[in-house]
Amino acid sequence: MIENPSSEPQMSIRLRADWLAGILRADRIRHDTLVSLGVAWGSDEGREDISLQLDALAEAMQSPREGELDHLVEAVEDAASMDYPEIEIDLHTALRLRAELDAVIATLGRFNPTRARLARTVPGQRGAA
DSSP states (O other), rough: OOOOOOOSSEEEEETTEEEEEOHHHHHHHHHHHHHHHHHHSSSHHHHHHHHHHHHHHHHHSSSSTTTTHHHHHHHHHHHTTTOOOOOOOOOOHHHHHHHHHHHHHHHGGOOOHHHHHHHOOOOTTTTTO
């Protein structure tokens, strides 16, 4: 695994090891997902519904068909009453993530400098003319 240079790696943006893509890490989403699953598992009805949906997902993993996995994952999320995978960020975190993203974009743009330059001039974005 590549070392994450962020001061807060649990919520960060970094380059993939081959420098061909960026990676967004948001541990809080996984945490909240597991907490939602645990809460729903606490009731007999919830446990039964989640078990049925997870069994269907496990069975589909043997030979998944296009679009089937998304539907089955959504069924598990519904059974566990999970919220959308969103997290709020404050200004400090937003500025830190923007700096991390700018660094990733600079590296990703090395193979397409024209597109990277155009991205910096999108109206309403930082660096726009």
